[in-house]
Amino acid sequence: MYYSTMYDERIQGFHYASEPDRLQQVSEDRVRFTGRHSIHTLTHTDEHWQCDCASYQRRDAAHCEPLFCAHVIAVERLLHN
Numbered sequence: 001m002y003y004s005t006m007y008d009e010r011i012q013g014f015h016y017a018s019e020p021d022r023l024q025q026v027s028e029d030r031v032r033f034t035g036r037h038s039i040h041t042l043t044h045t046d047e048h049w050q051c052d053c054a055s056y057q058r059r060d061a062a063h064c065e066p067l068f069c070a071h072v073i074a075v076e077r078l079l080h081n
């Protein structure tokens, strides 16, 4: 179900945010994030973080608002607190 997936991803994002070792800053507007299954690259564009993971790309293609994934939630919490 879409809504439970969205909810789970928020939970996962908050969980990731408690594990800062997963985050590696590559440059001012680019970070690498080690998720449970693979490593993702996030890019900061137009005041927002974009992620290369399947979940984020699927939402982007469907024009979902808000546009996010577990990695974006974690990076925002870790870098903008």
Ligand SMILES: [Zn+2]
Pocket: 040, 051, 052, 053, 054, 055, 056, 069, 070, 071, 072
């Ligand atoms: Zn992601």
